[in-house]
Amino acid sequence: MTHILAVAALLAFAAPAFAQSADNRLTLTFETGAETGAIMVALYDSEAAYEGGQPARATQVDVAAGQLEAVFDLPAGAYGVKAFHDVNGNGKMDTNPFGMPTEPFAFSNNAVGNMGPAKWDRARFEVSGATAQTIRIR
Template sequence: MFHPAALIAAAILFAPPAVAGQSDPTASVRLTFETGAQTGAVMVALYDQATYAEGAPIRSARIDVAAGEASVAFDGLADADYAVKAFHDVNGNGRMDTNPFGLPIEPFAFSNNAVGNMGPADWDRARLPVSGQTVQTINIR
């Protein structure tokens, strides 16, 4: 059975800190998250097309919602398409909580506010073209 919560949570928690092999990247993406609760943290993972389905994210971040944070910026990116997977760790336990069937019980979201069907949103829906400075607001509820 597919467990989207485990896939998203593991990828975010074990992401490498930087994009390797780029020469003089200058693009950036700034993400602002609107949450339904002001507790815990939002865990964010940024992917390129090659890693979105099953690979490790190229960047990751933790946004401390309980401390009033709502956004993150990923700088030093190449102009390309990226996608975001995120979840709101409402109780601050460092993981995405699931029900006995492996389905998430904490809010999660994808770039473009894309919606998945029995799993993460597919690349075409979540794809975010990044060129120069790109800004997006994601509703995570």
């Protein structure tokens, strides 16, 4: 059973970048179990990107400063989100000695994987107009 969970994909994050069009605004609200550090959010705009490519957008939610929301202005379409809570603020997703995550992580739709990160078919959602999701990350 120690083999069942692949190391969660290491999420690489660029500096926050926001488009200015507000036609299709996605608001992600995070429910967290800790009040320190930051939530690292990566947003993908295709299955190929989600399953192993680069995020279309990425941002940090400064939990330590009281923030719990991430807002993206986007072209309408299908998206998937991967996020983890960097509780200790060391800039990475900590893992135990066998490579399993020890910091909370979550996916859009609050999807859970099946022996690995949640796949695109579970995490995929549509952004069209003002769209909101609450993601539990604890």
